[in-house]
Amino acid sequence: MSSGTSPPARSHAPIFWLLFGAGGMLSALFGPALVFITGIAAPLGIVIPHDLLSYPRVLALSQHWAGKSLLFVIVALFAWHAAHRLLHSLHDLGLRIGPATRLLCYGSASLLTLVSAAGLLALGF
Amino acid sequence: MSGAPAVRRPYYRRMGRWWQRDPFFRRYMWREATALAVLAYALVLTLGIVCLALGEAAWQVWLAALRSPASLALHAALLAAMVLHTKTWFEIMPKTMPMIFVGERRLAATTITRCGWAAAAIATLALLALAAGWRP
Amino acid sequence: MAAEAIERYTADVIILGAGGAGLRAALAIAMRQPAARIALISKVYPMRSHTVAAEGGAAGVTQSHDSLDAHFHDTVSGGDWLCEQDVVAYFVEHAHEELVQLEHWGCPWSRTGDGRAAVRAFGGMAIERTWFAADRTGFHMLHTLFQTSIRYPSIQRFDEHFCVDLVIDDGRVQGVLAVEIASGEFRLIAAKALIIATGGAGRVFRDNTNGGIVTGDGMALAYRHGVPLRDMEFVQYHPTCMPGTGLLFTEACRGEGGFLLNSEGYRYLQDYGLGPASAEPRNKAMELGPRDRLSQAFWHESRKGRTLHGPHGEYVHLDLRHLGERKLRERLPQIRELALTYLGIDPARAPVPVLPAVHYTMGGILADGRTAAPLAGLYSAGECSSVGIHGANRLGSNSLTELLVFGKVAGEQALAFAQGVGHGAPARLGALAEASRAAALEPLQRTGSGERLATLRNELTRTMQEGCGIYRSAPSLEATCARLAQLRQAWHGAQLDDRSRSWNTEWLALLELGFQLDVAQAMAHAALARRESRGAHQRLDAGCTERDDALFLKHSLAYHDPAGGPPRIEWSPVTITRSAPGTRVYGAAAERAGVTLHA
Amino acid sequence: MPEPARAAARSITLEVLRYRPEIEAAPVWQSYVVPFSEDLSVLQALQHVKDELDGSLSFRWSCRMAICGSCGMMIDGRPRLACQTFLRELLPGPVRLEALAHWPIQRDLVIDASGFIAGLERIKPYLIPRQPRPLAAGEYRQSPHELELFEPYSACINCLLCYAACPQFGLDPGFTGPGLLALLHRYNADSRDGGRAQRMAAVNAEHGVWSCTAVGYCSEVCPKAVDPAHAVNQNKVNSAIDYLRHLLAPRGAPP
Structure with a gap:
C-alpha cells in the first residue's frame, strides 16, 4: 500500500562506510604491529634499534613525501574508522543519532585529520 | 482500523541493556569497542606529529611520555584491543564481500577469514622486520 | 455483548485460501483484468500455507521422448480409472506451460548442466517429467507465487482472517464472513464470485503429514451450503513418513534411488507385483510404484511380522546410504536435515525409519472441468477441489501442477462469471452475516460442562485412523460412522478455556473441528457405500476386495444433511474418453505392457 | 547419552x-x-x-x-x-x-508481524525481467553457477528469527532488516532479473541497508542457512557503487 509515496532519501553513509572500511582494513593489518613498535618496543628499547624513533630519523621520514603520505593515511583512516564505529556504538547504547552525535564523532575525525595534515605540511619537504 | 483498542493492543518491549541478553551481543560490543583503541592510537600519533612539527624539544617530551608507565599500560591495552580488532575484522569479512568462486567451488567463509589472518601476520612480521633494521 | 456493526468490504472475486492454487488464481485475474478487485483471504500469512511443505516436484511433459499421452495414461491408470479423462487431457496439455510460467516468475527450479530445468523420476510416472527445486519444490513455488502477487495492487489481502461462513443469497455466492484473528472482529466481504482454495483435510487422521492448518475448512463450508463432496473415500497414504510426527520424506528419496527394506533387510516390494528388484531405480517399478500400492504393502508386511518396532509403533527402513553424502546434500538437503534434526540419523550412514501416514485427500468440492461447483458463482481449485484428475489415487507431483493449471482456470472462470452479474442487496447480506456471526460466537458463550476440545479432536483422529485407514471393512466403517455422529453431538457442548477475542486460537480450533467432523463424516460414509476396492480405498470384507467396475465405476457424492444427520451418498458417472478401464500393472509387467504399447 | x-x-x-x-x-x-x-x-x-x-x-x-x-x-x-x-x-x-x-x-x-509484510511491498520481491519473454520461448537458461549466486537467499522462510537477532532492528523498527534485504538481494542477484535499479532506492536509504552494523547474529540464528548478513553486506557494496556512480553522473543517467 506504500507504493506511490516518494522514494526514501539517499543516505550519505557510503562515504563514511568506505572510509570506515579502509581504516578498518589498515588497522587490522598493521595496527597491532604499529602499536607494539611505537608504544611498547621503542619506549622499552626492545626488539628494534633504540634510535628508531630518534628525532632526525623520524623528521627525515616525515619530510619524505612517501613517509608523509603514509603517516597521514594511517592517522586519518584510523580516525575515520573509529569515528564511524563509535557513532554506531552510541546508537547501540541507546542514543539517538542526530546532528550533535554526528558532529561529535565525525568532527573528531575531521579534527585529527586536519591537525595531522597541518603538522605534516608544517614539517615541509 | 475500526476501534476496539482493548482487544488489539500490541505490547512493545524495551531494549534496556540488550547487549547483556546474549553472549553474542557481548562479543559484538567488545568488537565495536576496539574503535576506542584505534581512535586513541590515532590521537597518540597526531600528538607525535604535532610535537615533531614543534621541534626536537617537543619531540623528546612526546618520547618521554611514551616511556611513562601509564603510557606503557595504555599501549598494552591498545595492543590487546588491536589484536581483537584484527581477529574480529577478518571474522566478519566473508560476510562483507561478494561470493568468490575458485573454479566451480565457492570459497568457504573460514578460508577467507584465515587468509585475512595470514595477511595480518605477514604484515606484522614485515613491519617488525623493517623496524628492526632489515632491508629488502 | 451488544453486537457491533460488521465491517464491510466489497470485491469482484473472493479467493478463500492463499496457497498455491489461491495465489495462482489471484494472479490469473490480476493479469487478465487489472480493474477487477480481488479479495484474497487466508487464515495464515500466504507463505505459511501448506503448499510450502510439498517437497518432491511438479509434473509436466518435458523431454522429447515423453508424450502427453504417456502422462495421461500414467495419471488415469494411477487413478484406477476413476479420473475424468477429458479433464486429465486438459491438465497434461497445460502442465508444461504453467511450469515455464512459474520459471518466468523466478522459481529457482533445479537445473541441468546446460541450464535447462531438470526433471526427476516419480512414483507411477513412466518417464522422468517431474520438475523440482531441490526437495523444497512446494516452498519455492509458494514463495514465488506470493512474491509475484505483491506486484499487483488489485489483490487486496486479508491475511490471518478466518472464514466462518459463506454468504449465499438468491441462489448464488455473494460473499463470505471472516474473523480478523488479531482482533476477533468480523468482516463481511461481499463479492460476485468465490474461489475456494483452502487445501486438504489430512488433519482428520492421527498420523498425517499435514500442517496444523489443513482442516478441510473450505470443503466443509461449501458442503454445508449444499455442494456435494466427491470421492471423499479416497485418502492417500504416503508410504515414507516419520514415525511419531508423521513428517514427510519425499517420494524423491525413492526417485533418486532409495530402497524400502523390511526387518530382514529385504526389499519387500518385489513380493507385491512391483519387482524385479533392480539396483538402479526403474520407473513404475519397486520403490517407484504408486503410493497406494506401497502403503498397502507396508500393511501386509506388518501382518507377516516383518516390520520393525519402535517407540511410535511399527516401521520399515528407507535406505539412502548408497546414494552417498554428496548426492544427499545436493538433491535431498531437507530430507537430510529432517533426519538429522528430528531423528538424529544421518541418512548417508544409517537407514531411516518410515511408515505410511495420511497425506492427501483425492476427493473434494465437486467441480466441473472448468472448476465450477453446482452453485452459481462458486469455484474451487487445489486439494479442496475435486476437478477429477486424481481418481482413486493421485500420482505424486501431479498435485503441485494441478494448483497452477486449475488455479489459473478458476481465476479466469470466476472473473468471467463476476463480470456477468451484479452485487447482491446489502441489507440482505447484512442479515445473513449477522446470523452467521451469532452461530460462530456461540461457543464463546457456552456455559455448563462439556468435553475439552483436544479430547474430541483426539477421538476423531483416532477413530478415523482405526476405522477408515489403509484398509477398511463394513464393520470398521460402521463403527466409525457411529462414533462420528456421537462426536458431532459432543462438539455442540465442548467447553473452551479461552473466552477472549484477540488471537483466540482455541475458539478457532473448535470451529475447525466442526469443519473436520463434516469432512470426516463424508469420508467415512462414502467409504462405507463404496463396496469395492479401488486405488487408495481398500476393503477387507467379503465381496468388496476387488475392483467392481460394473457397480462402482462411479464417483461418490456426499451431500450434507442440514438436519444434522449423516450425509446422503449419491453416485455420478465417470467421463471415459480414450482409456477403457484396465489392469493397473507396475514393475516388470508394466515394462512388458509398455513394450507392446509402443511396438 | x-x-x-x-x-x-x-x-x-x-x-x-x-x-x-x-x-x-x-x-x-x-x-x-x-x-x-x-x-x-x-x-x-x-x-x-x-x-x-x-x-x-x-x-x-x-x-x-x-x-x-x-x-x-x-x-x-x-x-x-x-x-x-x-x-x-x-x-x-x-x-x-x-x-x-x-x-x-x-x-x-x-x-505483530505487519511491519514485515508492509516491508515486502517496498522491496519489490519479484522478478522484473530484463526483457519480456513469451511462454513459448520456454524457460530461461540458467547455469548451476548462476543459480548458486542467489539460491541461498531464496531459501528464506520468513520466520523472522533474524529480526529477533538484530539489535539494530530492535533499536529502530524502521530498519528494513536482514530478512527483507536478503530477499531483495535474492532478486538482484538473479541472472533473469533486470530490476536492480528499481530496488536501489530502498537499499540506499538510511533505513535501507545503512542501519546495519554487521552484528552477524542474524546468520547465526537462521534455520535455513540463508546467511542474511552476507546478503545485507553485498547490498552495502552495491549501494556504495551506486552512490559513487550517482556522484559521477548526478543527473541520474542510467548505468
Whole structure:
C-alpha cells in the first residue's frame, strides 16, 4: 500500500562506510604491529634499534613525501574508522543519532585529520 | 482500523541493556569497542606529529611520555584491543564481500577469514622486520 | 455483548485460501483484468500455507521422448480409472506451460548442466517429467507465487482472517464472513464470485503429514451450503513418513534411488507385483510404484511380522546410504536435515525409519472441468477441489501442477462469471452475516460442562485412523460412522478455556473441528457405500476386495444433511474418453505392457 | 547419552511470557509442567499445554517441519523455531519461552508481524525481467553457477528469527532488516532479473541497508542457512557503487 509515496532519501553513509572500511582494513593489518613498535618496543628499547624513533630519523621520514603520505593515511583512516564505529556504538547504547552525535564523532575525525595534515605540511619537504 | 483498542493492543518491549541478553551481543560490543583503541592510537600519533612539527624539544617530551608507565599500560591495552580488532575484522569479512568462486567451488567463509589472518601476520612480521633494521 | 456493526468490504472475486492454487488464481485475474478487485483471504500469512511443505516436484511433459499421452495414461491408470479423462487431457496439455510460467516468475527450479530445468523420476510416472527445486519444490513455488502477487495492487489481502461462513443469497455466492484473528472482529466481504482454495483435510487422521492448518475448512463450508463432496473415500497414504510426527520424506528419496527394506533387510516390494528388484531405480517399478500400492504393502508386511518396532509403533527402513553424502546434500538437503534434526540419523550412514501416514485427500468440492461447483458463482481449485484428475489415487507431483493449471482456470472462470452479474442487496447480506456471526460466537458463550476440545479432536483422529485407514471393512466403517455422529453431538457442548477475542486460537480450533467432523463424516460414509476396492480405498470384507467396475465405476457424492444427520451418498458417472478401464500393472509387467504399447 | 540428569527428568517446566491484551496491561510469566520425553519438541510441549492444561495459551504453528516459518520464538533467550528445538537440548529447565524479540507482542507468543509484510511491498520481491519473454520461448537458461549466486537467499522462510537477532532492528523498527534485504538481494542477484535499479532506492536509504552494523547474529540464528548478513553486506557494496556512480553522473543517467 506504500507504493506511490516518494522514494526514501539517499543516505550519505557510503562515504563514511568506505572510509570506515579502509581504516578498518589498515588497522587490522598493521595496527597491532604499529602499536607494539611505537608504544611498547621503542619506549622499552626492545626488539628494534633504540634510535628508531630518534628525532632526525623520524623528521627525515616525515619530510619524505612517501613517509608523509603514509603517516597521514594511517592517522586519518584510523580516525575515520573509529569515528564511524563509535557513532554506531552510541546508537547501540541507546542514543539517538542526530546532528550533535554526528558532529561529535565525525568532527573528531575531521579534527585529527586536519591537525595531522597541518603538522605534516608544517614539517615541509 | 475500526476501534476496539482493548482487544488489539500490541505490547512493545524495551531494549534496556540488550547487549547483556546474549553472549553474542557481548562479543559484538567488545568488537565495536576496539574503535576506542584505534581512535586513541590515532590521537597518540597526531600528538607525535604535532610535537615533531614543534621541534626536537617537543619531540623528546612526546618520547618521554611514551616511556611513562601509564603510557606503557595504555599501549598494552591498545595492543590487546588491536589484536581483537584484527581477529574480529577478518571474522566478519566473508560476510562483507561478494561470493568468490575458485573454479566451480565457492570459497568457504573460514578460508577467507584465515587468509585475512595470514595477511595480518605477514604484515606484522614485515613491519617488525623493517623496524628492526632489515632491508629488502 | 451488544453486537457491533460488521465491517464491510466489497470485491469482484473472493479467493478463500492463499496457497498455491489461491495465489495462482489471484494472479490469473490480476493479469487478465487489472480493474477487477480481488479479495484474497487466508487464515495464515500466504507463505505459511501448506503448499510450502510439498517437497518432491511438479509434473509436466518435458523431454522429447515423453508424450502427453504417456502422462495421461500414467495419471488415469494411477487413478484406477476413476479420473475424468477429458479433464486429465486438459491438465497434461497445460502442465508444461504453467511450469515455464512459474520459471518466468523466478522459481529457482533445479537445473541441468546446460541450464535447462531438470526433471526427476516419480512414483507411477513412466518417464522422468517431474520438475523440482531441490526437495523444497512446494516452498519455492509458494514463495514465488506470493512474491509475484505483491506486484499487483488489485489483490487486496486479508491475511490471518478466518472464514466462518459463506454468504449465499438468491441462489448464488455473494460473499463470505471472516474473523480478523488479531482482533476477533468480523468482516463481511461481499463479492460476485468465490474461489475456494483452502487445501486438504489430512488433519482428520492421527498420523498425517499435514500442517496444523489443513482442516478441510473450505470443503466443509461449501458442503454445508449444499455442494456435494466427491470421492471423499479416497485418502492417500504416503508410504515414507516419520514415525511419531508423521513428517514427510519425499517420494524423491525413492526417485533418486532409495530402497524400502523390511526387518530382514529385504526389499519387500518385489513380493507385491512391483519387482524385479533392480539396483538402479526403474520407473513404475519397486520403490517407484504408486503410493497406494506401497502403503498397502507396508500393511501386509506388518501382518507377516516383518516390520520393525519402535517407540511410535511399527516401521520399515528407507535406505539412502548408497546414494552417498554428496548426492544427499545436493538433491535431498531437507530430507537430510529432517533426519538429522528430528531423528538424529544421518541418512548417508544409517537407514531411516518410515511408515505410511495420511497425506492427501483425492476427493473434494465437486467441480466441473472448468472448476465450477453446482452453485452459481462458486469455484474451487487445489486439494479442496475435486476437478477429477486424481481418481482413486493421485500420482505424486501431479498435485503441485494441478494448483497452477486449475488455479489459473478458476481465476479466469470466476472473473468471467463476476463480470456477468451484479452485487447482491446489502441489507440482505447484512442479515445473513449477522446470523452467521451469532452461530460462530456461540461457543464463546457456552456455559455448563462439556468435553475439552483436544479430547474430541483426539477421538476423531483416532477413530478415523482405526476405522477408515489403509484398509477398511463394513464393520470398521460402521463403527466409525457411529462414533462420528456421537462426536458431532459432543462438539455442540465442548467447553473452551479461552473466552477472549484477540488471537483466540482455541475458539478457532473448535470451529475447525466442526469443519473436520463434516469432512470426516463424508469420508467415512462414502467409504462405507463404496463396496469395492479401488486405488487408495481398500476393503477387507467379503465381496468388496476387488475392483467392481460394473457397480462402482462411479464417483461418490456426499451431500450434507442440514438436519444434522449423516450425509446422503449419491453416485455420478465417470467421463471415459480414450482409456477403457484396465489392469493397473507396475514393475516388470508394466515394462512388458509398455513394450507392446509402443511396438 | 546416559546422563543422570536426562534419565531423571520425567517432567520439565516451561516458563511462558504471557500477554492477553484484554486481561493484562503488561506481560507476565506463567509456568507449566509438562511430561518430558527425548523426542519432544518445544512446539509439542506447547501443544500439550494447550490441549491438556490451558487452552488459552496462544502461539502460531503449522507445518511442524521448519518450512512454514510460523513458530519462531525466544527459547531460553535465543530466537529459534519451536518445532525443531527439542526439550532434550534444554535440560534441566525451566525452559523460558517468549515472543520473538524486537517485535510488538500481539498476544502471548504471537507477534505483530505487519511491519514485515508492509516491508515486502517496498522491496519489490519479484522478478522484473530484463526483457519480456513469451511462454513459448520456454524457460530461461540458467547455469548451476548462476543459480548458486542467489539460491541461498531464496531459501528464506520468513520466520523472522533474524529480526529477533538484530539489535539494530530492535533499536529502530524502521530498519528494513536482514530478512527483507536478503530477499531483495535474492532478486538482484538473479541472472533473469533486470530490476536492480528499481530496488536501489530502498537499499540506499538510511533505513535501507545503512542501519546495519554487521552484528552477524542474524546468520547465526537462521534455520535455513540463508546467511542474511552476507546478503545485507553485498547490498552495502552495491549501494556504495551506486552512490559513487550517482556522484559521477548526478543527473541520474542510467548505468
